Amino acid sequence: MNKLSTLSQAKLNTCHSDLILLINEVAKTEKCAVICGHRGKAEQEQAYNSGTSKARWGQSKHNQKPSMAVDVVPLPLNWDDIVSFERLGKIIMEKAKELNINLKWGRDFRKLKDYPHFELA
Numbered sequence: 001m002n003k004l005s006t007l008s009q010a011k012l013n014t015c016h017s018d019l020i021l022l023i024n025e026v027a028k029t030e031k032c033a034v035i036c037g038h039r040g041k042a043e044q045e046q047a048y049n050s051g052t053s054k055a056r057w058g059q060s061k062h063n064q065k066p067s068m069a070v071d072v073v074p075l076p077l078n079w080d081d082i083v084s085f086e087r088l089g090k091i092i093m094e095k096a097k098e099l100n101i102n103l104k105w106g107r108d109f110r111k112l113k114d115y116p117h118f119e120l121a
Contacts, residue, residue, distance in 0.1 A: 002030060012037055019070045
């Protein structure tokens, strides 16, 4: 049985209870890490300025408390291994459906393909 690292769990704990439940369930069978839950103003502006986010402060679901979005990556992490991101994403979406959690996947965004990003719809 897999589980999240202490750092991943701390980031996940800044999220809405539905996201906490979902990702903890997925982490029981999948090796993954949470790289972002709630994002403060400075962190959001940095993400916007670097191009990793199209949202300014206050426009992202990461900016709410609790966060309505979470970024999750497969382990071992290889940003170029899109197949691993697709596989984990499909598992997350299937588990969300099982748990009756209405979820959007950043892979399906029109302007920025954000494979690690999942948000409550």
